Amino acid sequence: QSLLTQPPSASGTPGQTVTMSCSGSTSNIGENFVYWYQQLPGAAPKLLIYRNYYRHSEVPDRFSASKSGTSASLTINGLRFEDEADYFCATWDDGLRNWLFGGGTRLTVL
Amino acid sequence: QVQLQESGPRLVRPSQTLSLTCTVSGGPITSGTYYWTWIRQHPVKGLEWIGYMYSDGDTYYNPSLKSRSVISPDSSERKFSLTLTSVTAADTAVYYCARSNGATSGRGFQYWGPGIPVTVSS
Numbered sequence: 001q002s003l004l005t006q007p008p009s010a011s012g013t014p015g016q017t018v019t020m021s022c023s024g025s026t027s028n029i030g031e032n033f034v035y036w037y038q039q040l041p042g043a044a045p046k047l048l049i050y051r052n053y054y055r056h057s058e059v060p061d062r063f064s065a066s067k068s069g070t071s072a073s074l075t076i077n078g079l080r081f082e083d084e085a086d087y088f089c090a091t092w093d094d095g096l097r098n099w100l101f102g103g104g105t106r107l108t109v110l
Numbered sequence: 111q112v113q114l115q116e117s118g119p120r121l122v123r124p125s126q127t128l129s130l131t132c133t134v135s136g137g138p139i140t141s142g143t144y145y146w147t148w149i150r151q152h153p154v155k156g157l158e159w160i161g162y163m164y165s166d167g168d169t170y171y172n173p174s175l176k177s178r179s180v181i182s183p184d185s186s187e188r189k190f191s192l193t194l195t196s197v198t199a200a201d202t203a204v205y206y207c208a209r210s211n212g213a214t215s216g217r218g219f220q221y222w223g224p225g226i227p228v229t230v231s232s
Contacts, residue, residue: 035218044225050218092214098172099159
């Protein structure tokens with residue numbers, strides 16, 4: 001059971017907006033940056049967002065993220081079929097002295 | 111353009127040692143301020159950070175794996191490796207090498223290898 005909680009699934013239709021959450025605690029999200037990764041089927045994870053809300057190079061501006069307190073969220077605007085993937089949040093935990101990953105949210109584009 | 115590629119055995123016997131290598135293109139691993147990282151993905155448990163090696167050779171490990179893990183550079187300066195001892199079925203996972211530019215607050219794991227599936231079984 002991951003210390004970063006993500007809903008296991010989310011869905012939307014093309015063009016819609018989808019938001020997925022990542023919940024942690026003071027020792028991890030509360031005190032450190034949040035990162036978001038996209039994992040397409042059969043591929044390695046790819047960095048989408050770093051330091052809470054900065055888009056990695058070549059990531060479309062349809063992707064945005066935010067953080068508040070001990071939670072973070074990733075929003076995808078103008079959903080596309082190619083966005084169907086698993087999305088993971090990640091952060092450092094000061095108490096555990098360890099990188100943590102959320103369990104991932106599987107996005108289905110209907 | 112930075113590219114990483116994992117290599118090594120895909121089947122390891124229980125209690126044996128797992129050894130993987132990551133080959134890096136785009137520059138020597140001793141240059142820059144980078145953290146050369148190993149991460150694994152279990153079928154059920156998900157992503158787990160194993161540890162990293164800084165460009166100067168310093169290392170830091172996941173506390174839960176520290177006693178069994180060693181990340182070290184290769185003399186070629188284009189490779190680094192992971193050694194995991196006394197493996198069990200719980201070590202079955204896809205293993206990724208990756209690069210970041212910060213220990214805990216950089217720009218994230220920016221580059222990843224494609225991953226190598228490793229099964230621990232007799």
